[in-house]
Amino acid sequence: MxxxxxxxxxxxxxxxxxxxxxxxxxxxxxxxxxxxxxxxxxxxxxxxxxxxxxxxxxxxVPPRPARSRRALDVGVDELVRVTSLGWPAPDVERLGDWELRAAGSFTGRANSVAVVGEPGLPPADAVAQVLAFYAARGLPPQAQVVVGSDWERRFLDAGWVPKAGYRGGAVVQVADLVDAPETDPRVDVVGAASDRWLSRYGRVDDATAARAVLEGPRTVGFAELEDGGVPAAAVGRVVVTGEWAGVAAVETLPDHRRRGLADAVVRTCLAWAHERGATRVYLQTMPDNTGALALYAPHGFVTHHEYRYLEPSQEAHSRSSGDHSAGA
CATH class of the missing domain: 2.30.30.520 (SH3 type barrels.)
Structure with a gap:
């Protein structure tokens, strides 16, 4: 060729x-x-x-025809895989349909096993491999499970417990991206996360690990909005993988809130994604983050599913590591 x-x-x-x-x-x-x-x-x-x-x-072949299936109708397993592509861990191993992810502790999404589908092994053997994967990397084992799923029940029955702390899970919302919203000229979208962008986003202890995840996808943009001479008064991230876009990390400096800056960032990110072929969009936020949910609602976002993180209790950890009789 x-x-x-x-x-x-x-x-x-x-x-x-x-x-x-x-x-x-x-x-x-x-x-x-x-x-x-x-x-x-x-x-x-x-x-x-x-x-x-x-x-x-x-x-x-001709361009892909317009899809009739709504974003809300896409299966949970499929959407979990899409969201993982949009927030990719640099260290990944497959275990059947499961994806074991590690990224130096930068975010739970990139440092947990995505539990959807089947692992291709007896459940106890699969859990033992999860424990071994994270032990080898010096990271605590975490399972990202869909709330209400059979696997959530099986992990709980095997002695795993909800991860403590505020960021113990998320609500995943979706919308159809039929038309491109109007962009805001104050927003620049570039292909790499600057030091300033990272500082606005926060949650970054290791910039190298964070960039490995954030800049990992092929088509990704980092939005910065200048307000009143203050650069990056509001920021956001947008990624396009196939027909899906993901919007995340929308943050506004405290002194610049309630001015519509976050909405300007979201609108520009959605327009950027639409221009690159996205027809559906997802986001992940905390279920009690009423401000974020109110921000996204006018753009048609509705809840698709929720997930949470489980971790082994000391007893479950010992049982899974010592023998494979657990039924997780």
Whole structure:
């Protein structure tokens, strides 16, 4: 494959050979192309790298048709995987459908096992592997479970307990991004998190670890709004993975609140995402953060599901590490 750079940004179908000699197709947007092959981003934001010598046929296809399925109708497991792509830990291991994530303790989302689907092992063996993964990295084991799910019940029955503290979980809200909101000229969206942006966002003890997560996705923007000569009086982050966008880290300096700055950041982030092909958007916030929920409500956000973090009690930790009879 040569002179294929023109494919970047186009929607294609690529038939390619697998290791066993069979062939399969991948459909999506080309995000990288060169003599060594192509990288195709599917609609859920996952990427497939196809080496040039595996390509059987490649065809440009029409743009993706408008989807009739609403954001609210997307399954929980699918949305959990999408949100993980938008907040990617640099250290990840797969355990069946589960994703074990580590990022030097920067946020629970990037330092917990995302428990959706099946681990591909007996439950007790899977939990033992979770414990071993985090022990090897010197991090406390955490499970991100969907509230009301079967796995939440099974972990609780096995002696795991809710993680203590304010940030023990979140509500996930979604909206359909049909039209682009009007942008605010005071908001700049750039591709990297500046030191100033990180200081406004807070929650950053290790800037290197934070940037590894925040800047990890291929298509990500960091919004800064200047107000009254004060740079980055309000900030936010927006990421696009496939047809999904995620808005996060919207913060306003205390002396600049109640001026509509946060809404200006949100509107500009949504417009930025729409311009890059997003048709649905999600956010994650605390269920008791009434201010944030009120900020997003005018943009059509509604609750999709909630999750929380569980951690093993001392007894459950010992039982899971010592023998595999636990039924988590």
């Amino acid at each position: 040569s002179d294929v750079e023109f494919l970047v940004g186009q929607r294609v179908t690529v038939r390619h050979r697998l290791d066993d000699g069979s062939a399969t197709d991948v459909v999506g947007r080309v995000v990288e192309a060169g003599p060594h092959g192509v990288t195709v981003e599917r609609r859920d934001g996952s990427e497939v790298v196809v080496a040039a010598d595996r390509v059987v046929a490649l065809k440009v």
